[in-house]
Amino acid sequence: MTGADINDARAQVANLVKFDILTETQVDDNEKQRQQIARSFISDTVTVPTREMYEYAVLASLGDDVYQEPSTIALEAHMAKLTGKEAALFMPSGTMSNQIALRSHLKQPPYSVLCDYRAHINKYEAGGTAFHSGAHTIPVIPSNAHHLTLEDIQNFVVTGSDLHSAPTEVIEIENTLNGSIFPQDEIIRISEYARSQDIKMHLDGARIWHVAAETGIPLKELVDPFDSVSLCFSKGLGAPVGSCLVGSKALITRARWFRKLFGGGMRQIGILSGSAAYALTYNFPKLVAVHALARKLEQGLAALGVEITGAAETCMVFYDPEPVGVTYGEIAERGSKLPNPLQLGASRLVVHLQTSEAAVDDLINVVRELAEEKKAAGFVRQEKSEQGLGKYKDIYVRKP
Structure with missing residues (x-):
């Protein structure tokens, strides 16, 4: 082949490779998506970066995080200081952060991890604890239907030398869990017991930001009882990607190795760390308003006669419209047909940073209209049975 032929062949290959991901209406499409997110009650993971977040993030440093990435190193140092731990590690996701934390704690089987049966690590991480760590999970139903107590844990923890059982090496707690706040005094009781038994404590603190915002308790105080903590930047805080694992230097060193083994070693992530830093600075203070809007939604639904099965302690409301015949x-169908549609799931309603007050008003009005139509058609409200699962039946269908 001549030089001209080779150049022509290269040009043809380049023409096959090239790809433009942007549509002709991309800017308008993105703005439309932002408007739709403001009317979605599906999850707080649906939030999208604002223009201001993007503008800040693109100024972050350029570096390979497997080697050295300055903005990420700075973020990790801040997270360690904020939580009072020795070190921190940026993770691609909360699931990876939780699973690597457990894998880093668990050295030699047999062993077990005790947690609330509704915990993310038990229900929504694809059996990762068994797969990655070969650990038995002990899921416990809280006797008060809200949070685990020390007594609940003592009834199920394995501390003896019975060859038939897997000793408990980690107690895992989630705060918030389904939007509810775990009482700090109970966490301290559990932690003191765990330390007396040489059991590690891990916190899935994906939404711990909500606890700090609602209670005014500093992050360090909230996480002091734990040996490791996972904190999410994309749930609640509105960053596009990422979580952070904090703990001792030895734990984080081990976790960094496992992150690489799990395929989580990342390259140019300064822009992600920049987004997280923006979220910490500008979005965290907005969570108080998020909680107030969730309580408005709860009160509006309750006033219609809807049963509230999970109160708005932070950003979530769980409800059952059966008492009003809906x-x-x-x-969901009526909400989807509004001029500005609502995006709804089932029993869980999540209010987030970008939820509009108009969306909350529209949702309440949708339920009101349907309830009035049912009543006009002859529906008579029936008191719900207290038998069986009763008021707590919704906890079996809640999503992550």
Whole structure:
């Protein structure tokens, strides 16, 4: 082949490789998506970066995080200081952060991890604790239907030398769990017991920001009882990607190795660390308003006669419209047909940083209209049975 032929062949290959991901209406499409997110009650993971977050993030440093990435190193140092731990490690996701924390604690089987049966690590991480760590999970149903107590844990923890059982090496707590705040005094009781038994404590603190915002308790105080903590930047705080694992230097050194083994070693992530830093500075203070909007939603639904099965302690409301003769499907369908549609799931409603007050008002109005239609058609409210699962039946269907 001549030089001209080779150049022509290269040009043809380049033409096959090239790809433009942007549409002709991309700017308008993105703005439309921002408007839709403001009317979604599906999860707080649906939030999207604002223009201001993007503008800040693109100024972050350029570096390879497997080797050295200045903005990420600075973020990790801040997170360690904020939580009072020795070290921190940026993670691609909360699931990876939780699973690597457990894998880093667990050295030699047999061993078990005790947690609330509703915990993310038990229900929504694809069996990762068994797969990655070969650990037995002991899921416990809280006797008060809200949070685990020391007595709950003592009833199920394995501390003896019975060859038939896997000794408990980690107690895992989630705060918030389904939007509810775990009482700090109970966490301290559990932690003191765990230390007396040489058991590690891990906190899935994906939404611990909500606890700090609502209670005014500093992050360090909230996480002091734990040996490791996972904190999420994309749940609640509105960053596009990422979580952070904090703990001792030895734990984080081990976790960094496992992150690489799990395929989580990353390259040019300064822009992600920049987004997280922006979220910490500008979005965290907004969580108080998020909680107030969630309580407005709860009160509006309750006033209509809807059963509130999970109160708005932070950003979530769990409800059952059956007492007013309405189904989740009817609410979702009616909401989807509004001029500005609502995005709804079932029993869980999540209010987030970008939820609009108009969306909350519209959702309440949708339920009101449906309830009035049912009543006009002859529906008579029936008191719900207290038998069986009763008021707590919704906890079996809540999502992450």
